[in-house]
Amino acid sequence: MRIRRTPALVTGLVAASLALAACSNGGSTTDPSSPAGGDAAEQTEVEVFTWWASGSEKLGLDALVSVFDTQHPNVEFINGAVAGGAGSAAKDLLQSRLQANDPPDTFQAHAGAELTDYINAGQIEDIANLFDEFGLRNAFPADLVDRLTVDGKIYSVPSNIHRANVVWANPTVITEAGLDPEATYASLDEWFTAFDTIQAAGFTPLSVATTWTQVHLLETVLLAELGVSTYNGLWDGTTDWAGAEVTGALEAFEKAMSYTNTDRDGLDWPDATQQVMDGQAAFNVMGDWAVAAFEEAGKAAGTDFTYFPVPGTDGVFDFLADSFTLPVGAPHPDGAKAWLETVGSLEGQVAFNKAKGSIPARTDADPAEFSEYQQTAIESFGSDQIVSSLAHGAATPIAALNAISDATSKFTTGGSDLATFQSELAAAMG
Amino acid sequence: MPRQLRRWGPPLLLISPSIILMAVFVYGLLAANAQTSMTDIHTAAQATGRAPSSFVWFDNYVALLGTEAFQHSLKNLLLYTVVFLAGTMFFGFLWAWLLDRPVRFEGVFRSIYLFPMAVSFVASGVVWRWLLNSNQGEQASGLNRLFQIVGLDFLQNNWWNNVDVGIAAIAIPAIWQLSGYVMALFLAGFRGIPEEHREAARVDGATEWQLYRHVLFPQLGPVALSAVIIVGHMSLKAFDLIMAISKPANYQTKVPAIDMYVFKSSFDYANSAAVGSILLVIVAALIIPYLIHITRTEKSK
Structure with missing residues (x-):
């Protein structure tokens, strides 16, 4: 095989023209940013970076945008939503953009410890x-503001609250297995006894999906077994990960x-929830975004499915929240501030959460405007002890x-x- | 001097854009990657320069190669590559050999074998994720269900969810996709052998098997080598198929490319770069001897 001259020549030419194109691009970069310190009434825009690209999340964003357009008609909303991988594709792109000093005007992030990396950087x-x-x-509960505050500073405005420690159950499966679907379980041990009966009847007692849902289950089990203060201690270092309590x-x-x-x-997670809907599995532990899946499938709460806090975590609200930030060097800080104002406003939170199925972070929303499940969640959020979710970035940094x-x-x-598992967990938090 | 310039100048000028682009975007970035891999930039703050970072030489490599998790990834990569290579070479060669004889509808068969290659790994990965469902018994689906239907229940297994050899199951879709390509390479190899060789062998009274064994197969060596190199380097960079079938956090299907992705998402740029460099070295260990071999044969000709 001898190398022929012509292709090499063509390659050279292509490379040359590419290089020229690259140069001309580099030379003619226009700077779209408006002068800093512009008047709030001035016409501007805001690029909102989220992973809300489909389903109830998209509906929520649309509802929020319509409130935003009424509140801030002079700010043009630019949708920077990135689809894919339950937010991992968006986080990946965001990381590159921040690293290259090309931030969006505001971006979605889980409130809490997941912001640590951005703060430190x-x-x-x-x-x-x-x-x-x-x-x-x-406007927000004091517990929540505490959790958002780092060294006296606050870095994001929460838009909505989700609860992680919820069990979704199929009453038909439970009845067929010979158990009372109305039964409540005071502890995990009681729950496991019911699992044995359900398994004997040929059903999957507990459906779960890939790793992150297993971590989600792990966090609720830790919460149930350790109780609130010991669970909180796992994240602030006062609970020993290598201790006997954690082993249990x-x-x-x-x-x-x-x-x-x-x-x-x-x-x-939708596949695991589907197993409960289809009557393959009796229970599923998942955040309360699952309620939207049940409703979309036309299932009625109480008859087709039931829900209750994970046994042993009654009176505790394992929270996670989406929130919006103001990146350093945002091209349109005024647009971003306008967006944050709408996100934090009562009107914005009600419109967004009614569509998305989560609950407002504000305490002054009228529960009557929301669905049956949301009403119970609003009530719990107001009265329960609030703890941070591990699987959803509230409790620990990403690493x-x-x-x-x-x-x-x-x-x-x-x-x-x-x-080994326990020692690896201890090392992870070390 | 001017004469030399006249001789070397124009060609050099002509290829200089590609040399410069390669220098910056390939070798420059490789160097930047190597540099990052020898720092202790394990957090976002260090990456932006808000926290101090320092040069640690090969500490990251030593630490990484010493962890059980990364050894598991390397072991998975080796297993995946061996199964993938053996599978594609076997089926590719078999099909090419079958199609080399006069067969009816050869074009149809050739297309059928080659078609899977047109599908992207991500698309076929989604389908294979359903086929390789690890449920057995009553709740089986996918291939396990198929085994039940045809009465081969004992073949049911948990596929890629086996913690020791699960990665080999992911090589199955890869073999399905690339065997046709290897077949095309071998078929081209067979067709490239002059007809006279076959005629000469037949005149000498060689049987059909002797003809293949002693005349045709030995001439396929270079094709086989190219196929091994092409499939091998694809295998070492395996990422998309594994992401489509499994998930980055699943321990049973970790390979170095997945580790690189997870490190990067943890803002651990130093370890991410170190994994990248290790992958580069592994691929180079395969490619460089091949390139040397090729140049030597060219020269001897």
């Missing part, structure tokens, strides 16, 4: 002054996993969560024993 602004300006400090909780997790479906690692996920996957696929 100096990529988002302290917006505590906006909380004062918009009167948000008293992990044993409960191991037991819970033994009742789950074997095809879990190939599924995502720790990734390490915990790796350890969990290794354990649930049989790659490590309980002692």
Whole structure:
């Protein structure tokens, strides 16, 4: 095989023209940013970066945008939604953009410890002054504001609240297995006893999906077994991950996993919830976004499906929240502030959450405007103790969560024993 | 000097844009990657320069290669590559050999074998995720269900969810997709052998098997080598198929490329870059001897 001259020549020419094109692009970059410190009434725009690209999330965003357009007609909304991978595609792109100093005007992020990386990297602004300006400090529950505050600073405005510690159940399956579908379970042990009966009847007692849903289950089991203060201590360092209490909780997790479906690692959460809907499985632990899936399938709460807090976590609200930030160097800070004002406003929160199925972070929304499930969640959020979710970025930075996920996957696929699992969890939080 | 310039100048000028582009976008970025991999940039703050970072030489590599998790990834990569290579070479060669004899509808068969290659790994991965469902018994679906229907229940298994050899199951769709390509390479190899060789062998009274065994197969060596290199380097970079069938956090299907992705999403740029460099070295270990071999044969000709 001899190399012929012509292709090399063509390649050279193509490369040359590419280089020229690259140069001309580099030379003629126009700067679209408006002069800083522009008047609020001035015509501007806001690029809102989210992963709300489909389903109820898209409907929520649309509802929020229509409120935004009425409140701020002079600010043009530009949708920067990135679809794919339950937000992982968006986070990936966001990371590159922030690294290249090309931030959007505002981006969606889970409220809480997941913001730590952006804060430490100096990529988002302290917006505590906006909380004062918009009167948000008293609009949100004190527990929530505490959780958002880092060293006296606040970096994001929460748009909605979800609850993670909810069990979704199929009463038909439970009845067929010979149990009372109305029964309540005071502890995980009681729940496991019911699992045995359900398994004997040929159903999957507990459906679960891929790693992140297993971490989600792990967090609710930890919460149930350890109680609120010890659970909180896992994240602030006051609870010993290597201690006997955690060992006990992990044993409960191991037991819970033994009742789950074997095809879990190939599924995502809608598939696991679907198993409850289809009558293959009796229970599923999932955040309250699952209620939208049941409703879309035309299932009625109470008859086709029931829900209750994970046994042992009654009176605790395991929260996660979406929130919006003000990136350092945002091209249109005024547009971003206008967006944050709408996100924090009562009108915006009601419109958004009615469509998305979550609940407002504000306490002054009228529960009567919401669905039956949402009303119970609003009530719990107002009265329960609030703790941070692990699987959804409220409790730990991303790196720790990734390490915990790796350890969990290794354990649930049989790659490590309980002692190794515990030491790997301790190392992840170390 | 001017004469030399006249001789070397124009060609050099002509290829210089591609050399410059390669230098910046390939070798420059490789160097930047190697540089990052030798720092301790494990957090977002260090990456933006808000927190101090320092040069640590090969500490990341030593630490990474020492962890059980990364050894597991490397072991998975090796297993995946061996199964993938053996499978594609076997089926590709078999089909090419079958089609080399005069067959009716050869064009149809050729297209059928080659078609899977037109499908992207991501698209076929979604379908294979359903086929390779690990449920057995009453709740089986996909291939396990098929085994039940045809009475081969004992063949049921949990496919890629086996923690030790599960990654080999992901090689099945890869083999399905690339065997046709290897077949095309071998078929071109067979067709490239002059007809006279076959005639000469037949005149000498060689049987059909002797003809293949002693005349045709030995001439396919270079084709086989190219096929191994092409399939091998694809296998070492395996990422999309695994992402489509499994998930990045699933321990049983971790390979270095997945580790690189997870490290990057944790803002651990140093380890991510180190995994990238290790992958580069592994691929280079395959490609460079091949390139040397090729240049030597060219020269000897």
